[in-house]
Amino acid sequence: MTAGALDGVLIADFSRVLAGPYATMLLADLGAEVIKIERPVAGDDTRAWGPPWRDDQSTYFASVNRNKESVVVDLATTAGRDEAKQLASQADVLVENFKPGTFDRMGLGYDELSVTNPGLVYCSITGFGTTGGADLPGYDLLVQAVGGLMSITGSHADEPVKVGVALVDVITGLHASVGILAALNERATSGRGQRVEVNLLSSLLSGMVNQSAGYVGGGFVPQIMGNRHPSIAPYESYPTADHQMVIAVGNDRQFRACAEVLGVPEWSGDPRFATNSTRVQHRDELYAAMCARLVTLGAEHWFERLSAVGVPAGPINDIEGAFALADRLGLAPVATIDGAPTVANPIRLGRTPVSYRTAPPSLGSTATNEVPHGAAMGNQR
Numbered sequence: 001m002t003a004g005a006l007d008g009v010l011i012a013d014f015s016r017v018l019a020g021p022y023a024t025m026l027l028a029d030l031g032a033e034v035i036k037i038e039r040p041v042a043g044d045d046t047r048a049w050g051p052p053w054r055d056d057q058s059t060y061f062a063s064v065n066r067n068k069e070s071v072v073v074d075l076a077t078t079a080g081r082d083e084a085k086q087l088a089s090q091a092d093v094l095v096e097n098f099k100p101g102t103f104d105r106m107g108l109g110y111d112e113l114s115v116t117n118p119g120l121v122y123c124s125i126t127g128f129g130t131t132g133g134a135d136l137p138g139y140d141l142l143v144q145a146v147g148g149l150m151s152i153t154g155s156h157a158d159e160p161v162k163v164g165v166a167l168v169d170v171i172t173g174l175h176a177s178v179g180i181l182a183a184l185n186e187r188a189t190s191g192r193g194q195r196v197e198v199n200l201l202s203s204l205l206s207g208m209v210n211q212s213a214g215y216v217g218g219g220f221v222p223q224i225m226g227n228r229h230p231s232i233a234p235y236e237s238y239p240t241a242d243h244q245m246v247i248a249v250g251n252d253r254q255f256r257a258c259a260e261v262l263g264v265p266e267w268s269g270d271p272r273f274a275t276n277s278t279r280v281q282h283r284d285e286l287y288a289a290m291c292a293r294l295v296t297l298g299a300e301h302w303f304e305r306l307s308a309v310g311v312p313a314g315p316i317n318d319i320e321g322a323f324a325l326a327d328r329l330g331l332a333p334v335a336t337i338d339g340a341p342t343v344a345n346p347i348r349l350g351r352t353p354v355s356y357r358t359a360p361p362s363l364g365s366t367a368t369n370e371v372p373h374g375a376a377m378g379n380q381r
Contacts, residue, residue, distance in 0.1 A: 004031015022173035
């Protein structure tokens, strides 16, 4: 098997549920060896989150735990905490998402562990940081609500809705993995590890990009607009003869091409529609005019015609349709491990590709005496 980009990196993963496990799975796909530390009997909460199930395993748990080994450690006992310290002393990276202060009280905080393992990269994931929000529970739905995401998601101002997946956890996991990789890169020069901290609220505020920047830079508080964009038009969903579709015109050239396909090239000279700013001002008129054209034929027809001239457009697929499209485009969205399907890692590396080595582990599949001793990448002991 081709060596992975993170071969030789040992990660002690004390995280649970989604943000932390997603981050460590991405690193495992890249070659890191990840030891997932779980509580006795129940293990990670997501082991019980179903349906759906596959072969008596939660597909939720499976979605973020491939390429890992599972070690059961009872952190409520002195013996368990000693085991955890031993694992941490061997690791290049430790990831945890317990309530702030919990690991410090157990003797597993960064300040204590870094004394015996100065090369340790120690990543803590919290809901609202370690100061004023330390006592607040970090649940994705809660952060979507208080973090402003629900205020810009939905069809009507009186019906804010959450995104249909735990997006804040995913964004936070991505930030965590970037922070870990940055710390490992710096350690290659200094020989020293460091603390990495990410939290759900800050990750969401960053992840809302232009909406957050509009407030910070311009004092503008965005509101729910359904599928519309606050700064671009046409950029929303439309009815067709069969299915809903989206058209996402990003510039005037694309709009001219769109108007040609719709059979109304004169729109590009209409003062209401000639530029993006005027289209935004007259979006309701433009929407009604476009709907009148689009409902005459089906979504697939318009998808093909608009795509052929470089206009971003497509049908609103369900998940099955999305995977079918990715497969048709040659993106290989599904990989297999021992014949079982798994969602492919989207990262493509030319020399050190991701790998799918082992299925999500059964609880306690690895004994502590089987954990490798001595990690690589210049970890100082």
